Amino acid sequence: NAGVTQTPKFRILKIGQSMTLQCTQDMNHNYMYWYRQDPGMGLKLIYYSVGAGITDKGEVPNGYNVSRSTTEDFPLRLELAAPSQTSVYFCASRGPKDGSPGGNYGYTFGSGTRLTVV
Amino acid sequence: ELKVEQNPLFLSMQEGKNYTIYCNYSTTSDRLYWYRQDPGKSLESLFVLLSNGAVKQEGRLMASLDTKARLSTLHITAAVHDLSATYFCAVDRSNNDMRFGAGTRLTVKP
Numbered sequence: 001n002a003g004v005t006q007t008p009k010f011r012i013l014k015i016g017q018s019m020t021l022q023c024t025q026d027m028n029h030n031y032m033y034w035y036r037q038d039p040g041m042g043l044k045l046i047y048y049s050v051g052a053g054i055t056d057k058g059e060v061p062n063g064y065n066v067s068r069s070t071t072e073d074f075p076l077r078l079e080l081a082a083p084s085q086t087s088v089y090f091c092a093s094r095g096p097k098d099g100s101p102g103g104n105y106g107y108t109f110g111s112g113t114r115l116t117v118v
Numbered sequence: 119e120l121k122v123e124q125n126p127l128f129l130s131m132q133e134g135k136n137y138t139i140y141c142n143y144s145t146t147s148d149r150l151y152w153y154r155q156d157p158g159k160s161l162e163s164l165f166v167l168l169s170n171g172a173v174k175q176e177g178r179l180m181a182s183l184d185t186k187a188r189l190s191t192l193h194i195t196a197a198v199h200d201l202s203a204t205y206f207c208a209v210d211r212s213n214n215d216m217r218f219g220a221g222t223r224l225t226v227k228p
Contacts, residue, residue, distance in 0.1 A: 031214055042206060042218040043161075050214055058215065090160060094214075106151050107216065109160045 002026050006091050006110035013081040013117045021076040021113050023091035031094045032074040033107070034058075034066065036087040043090065049074055081117045089113045120145045122209050124219035131197050132227055139222045141190040141207035149210040150183050150190045154203045155221070161206065165192075197226045 007022045025032065030051045035043040035058075045058030049068040063085060065077040074093075078085060092107040121144040131137050141150065149168055153161040165174040167183035167190060174181050178201065180193045190207055204223045208216040 033215055035218075040221075040223075042220040045215055045217075048215050106153075106163045106166050107161075108163075111160045 004091055004093055004108050004110035006089075006113050008113060009111065010114045011116070013078070013115065015081060015083065015117060017081050018077070018079050019081070019115075021078070021089055021091075021115075023074045023076065023110060024072050025074075025091075025093040025108070026072065027093060027095065027108065028071060029093035029095045029108075030071065032068065033092045033094075034064070034074070034076045035090045035092065036060065037090060037112075038087050046076065046089075078115075083117050085115065086117045087115060089115060120147075120209060120211055120217045122207060122217050122219040124205075124207055124222050126222060127220060128223050128225075130225045130227060131194075133198055134196050136196065137194050139192040139194070139205055139224075141192070141219055143188050143190075143209045143217075146185070146188075147209045147211075148185050151208045151210075151216065152181050152190070152192055153206045153208065155206065156203050164205075194224075197224075199226050199228065202226045 004025045033048045034046040037043050044060045046064050047066040049055045052071050055066050055068050068074050090112050091110040094107050123142045125140050152164040154164050155161045165181040170185040172183045178195045183190045202225050204221045206218050206221045208218045
């Protein structure tokens with residue numbers, strides 16, 4: 001199993017440009033998440049999804065959009081990039097929290113995308 | 119609103135010494151998680167604590183959970199350089215995501 005795959009690993013954007021961060025998981029997890037991590041800080045939730053077709057805002061959604069057309073994919077879209085969006089972005093997924101077979105109480109994280117907006 | 123506070127935020131310790139990292143949280147939760155992050159890397163799951171009084175151990179690390187006190191501890195025994203990393207605790211929120219602490223950056227010196 002590949003787990004959670006994020007692409008790209010690194011990206012430099014100019015102010016005002018747009019891009020999509022890709023996230024794919026092959027564990028059939030319903031729950032998926034996007035976090036950002038600023039230098040020396042913890043993780044802040046941007047958006048999350050509890051299943052295909054369902055998304056919701058987290059703590060810091062402004063400037064971002066998501067979609068969840070399939071169980072596997074949860075892309076994060078940045079429109080009109082700003083320097084404040086310079087960060088490391090992590091995608092994560094989790095399985096059922098009820099301990100059912102195949103359940104995974106905690107998150108499985110992707111390797112991250114380091115984004116710089118100049 | 120759920121708040122998760124870790125202390126200390128920075129910890130420098132010598133090899134062979136013991137120390138404890140504390141994680142306090144503000145609202146009721148019976149699940150707490152510890153993660154490790156190496157510089158420039160992703161987060162790796164260390165422990166999942168699922169009930170009051172839960173204790174998990176892996177090598178030189180031991181985690182415990184007291185849901186009544188809303189406190190978890192990560193105890194380091196006889197530290198070695200390989201334990202140098204940032205350690206995060208996280209608590210489940212009702213909407214199926216986790217709230218993370220700010221992290222404790224641990225440096226183990228020879």
